[in-house]
Amino acid sequence: MNFGTYDLMKKNVFENTITKRKQAELNLNKSEEKQRILLEELRYRNIIATAIAKASSLFISPDKVDYQAILRTMGESISVNRVYIFEITGNGRTLSNTYEWCAKGTEPQIENLKELDAHLFSWWTNQLQDGKNIVIEDVANLSSQAAAEKQILQSQRIQSLVCVPIWAKGKKLW
Known part of the structure; x- marks a missing residue:
C-alpha cells in the first residue's frame, strides 16, 4: 500500500466519523426537542387536570355551588x-x-x-x-x-x- 492510498483511507475514515458524529448530534437534538415538547404538554395537562379536580370539588360542595370560585380556579390555572x-x-x-x-x-x-x-x-x-x-x-x-x-x-x-x-x-x- 502506498502512502497516498493510506492517506485517502485515513481521510475517508475521518470524514465518515465526523459525519456520523454530526448526525448523532442532530438526532440527539431532535430527541431532546421532542422530550421538551412532551414535557411541556404533560405539565399543561397536569395543570388542567388539577384545575378540573379543584373545580369539581367546588361543584360537589354541600353548600351552595360557588361558581365564581370555580371560574377563578379554572381561569388562573390555565392563564386565561x-x-x-x-x-x-x-x-x-x-x-x-x-x-x-x-x-x-x-x-x-x-x-x-x-x-x-x-x-x-x-x-x-x-x-x-x-x-x-x-x-x-x-x-x-x-x-x-x-x-x-x-x-x-x-x-x-x-x-x-x-x-x-x-x-x-x-x-x-x-
Missing part, C-alpha cells in the same frame, strides 16, 4: 383572561351570561351578554345541544355559518376559546 358560564333562559329562547371571572385588567362583559337570542347563535347552540365541545383556535377563521358568533367574539377581542356544555344539579347550564 376570562371564563364565563352561560345559562339557557327564556324556555330555551335566550342565552344569558350569568357568571363571569376576569383576570386583572380584563373588562367584564357579563352585562353585555344577557338574554341573547339563541336563534341568532344557532351554530353555537346546535354544537352545545349535541353535547359537543367548541374549540376555536382562531376566531377570525370561523365559517360563515358562525357569523353571529364571530361578530360577538371579535367585539370582545376574543381570539380563541374553548366552550364545553355543563350541567349542575341536573340542569343544563352551558
Whole structure:
C-alpha cells in the first residue's frame, strides 16, 4: 500500500466519523426537542387536570355551588383572561351570561351578554345541544355559518376559546 492510498483511507475514515458524529448530534437534538415538547404538554395537562379536580370539588360542595370560585380556579390555572358560564333562559329562547371571572385588567362583559337570542347563535347552540365541545383556535377563521358568533367574539377581542356544555344539579347550564 502506498502512502497516498493510506492517506485517502485515513481521510475517508475521518470524514465518515465526523459525519456520523454530526448526525448523532442532530438526532440527539431532535430527541431532546421532542422530550421538551412532551414535557411541556404533560405539565399543561397536569395543570388542567388539577384545575378540573379543584373545580369539581367546588361543584360537589354541600353548600351552595360557588361558581365564581370555580371560574377563578379554572381561569388562573390555565392563564386565561376570562371564563364565563352561560345559562339557557327564556324556555330555551335566550342565552344569558350569568357568571363571569376576569383576570386583572380584563373588562367584564357579563352585562353585555344577557338574554341573547339563541336563534341568532344557532351554530353555537346546535354544537352545545349535541353535547359537543367548541374549540376555536382562531376566531377570525370561523365559517360563515358562525357569523353571529364571530361578530360577538371579535367585539370582545376574543381570539380563541374553548366552550364545553355543563350541567349542575341536573340542569343544563352551558
